[in-house]
Amino acid sequence: MSERSATVRSFAKINLDLRVLYKRPDNFHELRTIFQTISLADTIRIDYRKAKTTRLAIEGNIDIPDNLILRAAQAVLDHGRVSAEVRFGLEKCIPMGAGLGGGSSNAAAVLLALPVLAGLRIPLETLGRIGAGLGSDVPFFLYGGTALGIGRGTELYPLADVPPHAGILVAPGVHVSTAEAYRDLGRRPVTELSPSGDPALTLAEAGADTDGFRSLVWRLAAARPSEGWARLCTNDFEPAVFARHPELLAIKRRLAKVGASPAMMTGSGSALFGLFQTSAEAESGFAALTRRSSAETLTTRITLMTRSRYRSEWRRFLAGQIDPDIQWPPQSSYSKP
Numbered sequence: 001m002s003e004r005s006a007t008v009r010s011f012a013k014i015n016l017d018l019r020v021l022y023k024r025p026d027n028f029h030e031l032r033t034i035f036q037t038i039s040l041a042d043t044i045r046i047d048y049r050k051a052k053t054t055r056l057a058i059e060g061n062i063d064i065p066d067n068l069i070l071r072a073a074q075a076v077l078d079h080g081r082v083s084a085e086v087r088f089g090l091e092k093c094i095p096m097g098a099g100l101g102g103g104s105s106n107a108a109a110v111l112l113a114l115p116v117l118a119g120l121r122i123p124l125e126t127l128g129r130i131g132a133g134l135g136s137d138v139p140f141f142l143y144g145g146t147a148l149g150i151g152r153g154t155e156l157y158p159l160a161d162v163p164p165h166a167g168i169l170v171a172p173g174v175h176v177s178t179a180e181a182y183r184d185l186g187r188r189p190v191t192e193l194s195p196s197g198d199p200a201l202t203l204a205e206a207g208a209d210t211d212g213f214r215s216l217v218w219r220l221a222a223a224r225p226s227e228g229w230a231r232l233c234t235n236d237f238e239p240a241v242f243a244r245h246p247e248l249l250a251i252k253r254r255l256a257k258v259g260a261s262p263a264m265m266t267g268s269g270s271a272l273f274g275l276f277q278t279s280a281e282a283e284s285g286f287a288a289l290t291r292r293s294s295a296e297t298l299t300t301r302i303t304l305m306t307r308s309r310y311r312s313e314w315r316r317f318l319a320g321q322i323d324p325d326i327q328w329p330p331q332s333s334y335s336k337p
Contacts, residue, residue, distance in 0.1 A: 002050040004117040008317040009041040010109040011305060012100040013140065014169075014266040014273050016162070016220075019213050020182070020236045023189045028136075028152045029182060030190070032213050034220065034233075035137075035153075036162060037144040037305040038273075040169060042102060044069070044109055045089035048117040054083040060090030068107035068134055073114055075130045080120040095171040095298055099267025101137045108141030112314060116321050128154075145307025148217060159220045161306040162229075166282035167275040168260065168289060170251050171298040176241055176269035184240035230275065233262040241269045248272060254292070258285035273302065 016034040024030050054077055056070050073086050088110075094102030111131055115122045124142060131138030136152040148157040212232055219226040242249040248265060251272050255263035259281050260274020276282040286301055293299045305313075 003048070004321055005045070005047045006113055006117060006318055006321055007043065007045045008109050008113050009043055009313065010094075010102070010105040011037050011141070011144070011310065011313075012040040012094045012102060012105060013037050013137065014100065014271075015235065016146070016262070017213060017216055017233045018235045018237065018267065020185055020187055022187050025190060029187060031150065031153050033149045033153055034159070034216070035140045035147045035149050035156075037141075037310055038167070038169070038302045039305055040094055040100070040300065040302055042094050042106060043091040044106065044113075046110070046113055046117060047087045048114065049085045051083055051085040055085045056088075057086075058088040058090060060088075060092060062090075062092045062096075064090075064092075064096070064103070068103045068138075069110050071134055072107040072110035072130075072138075075134070076111060076114045076118070076120070076122070079122060079126070079130065080115070080118060082118055082120070084118060086114070095173070095271060097175060098171045098271035099176075099265065099269050100169075100171075100271055101141065101267070104131075104135045104137035105141045107131065107134045107138050111138070112142060113318060116318050143307065144305060144310030146220065146304075148220075158307065159217070160222055160225055161308070162220065162225055162304055164304045164306060164309075165275040165277070166279045167273055167302045167304065168255065168282060168286050169271060169273045169298070169300050169302045170255065170289065170293075171271040172247065172251060172294075173296040173298070174245050174248060174270040176245065176248075178268045180244070181237050181241050181268040184244070185236065230262045233264060235265050237268045238265050241265065245270065254289060255285070258288045260285060275304070 014036050016036050019032040021030040056073050058067055058069055069088050077084060094100050096102060108131060111127045127142055128139040131142060132154040136154055139154050140147055140149060140156055146159045146162050148159055216229060216232040219229040248270055252263050255272060255274035260276060263274040265272045276285060282301065290299050
């Protein structure tokens, strides 16, 4: 078929943990993080038609300069050496610039769906390399669930899925400059830390709590995450960001007060989340928080999304479009036990 269409959902993420170790020679920062997909999602309509020349267009409820959707689509078509007319309709629900990875998730959604519509066979590892060129969070959204990310966050290792806890997400509409947040952390370049190149010395001098992070990873790597993992979660950006935006610290304290554990910021902000042991506790906390929310603040219920649910959702989105001769989602060593 030369004309094919699909409507997909592009899920957000939170960082259950985020440590910033040092500044690398490539000017990125060395990270240790735990990614987790959540139920909050954008909706993307994709209409694909073969054509002699490529034309890409997007319409939506918000104007986004340099939209990653178009860049991802061009990258897929370039890789497959095909030309096409592709139109996108974007319904944006994930707040922008909140540390939820909305733009990266949109890009990954196109990387997963467009090859199916175009009849292209692109291995997941190849999509991962394309995604890493678009943004550090993009590769994670090709897999979903719970994952350890290191380096820039593009080197990924699956962890046992955290149970699908109910939670609350609060996005107050405060703009946090990511560049400013990194600058306020004051992480020194690796060359200043360790002229000998000794990695152990580098991490120690960086002042990162690598022992705490390692303990968290071991608990999450079990067949079922060990009890008490939530108490180990932290985000290195919080002190610097809260110093500039004390209203975010106030939200974290309100989440903790209504029983959330962990209650913390995701990414470099400005969204915060809290997780609960039961849906009833989450509902009670949600009711208490919404009574005090301002009109500018998005307060919404969320659930954590397991990897298996993430993949089954994608199979559902593309039902009827997937070639029965092609295994989908594409397989990768990442997803093997």
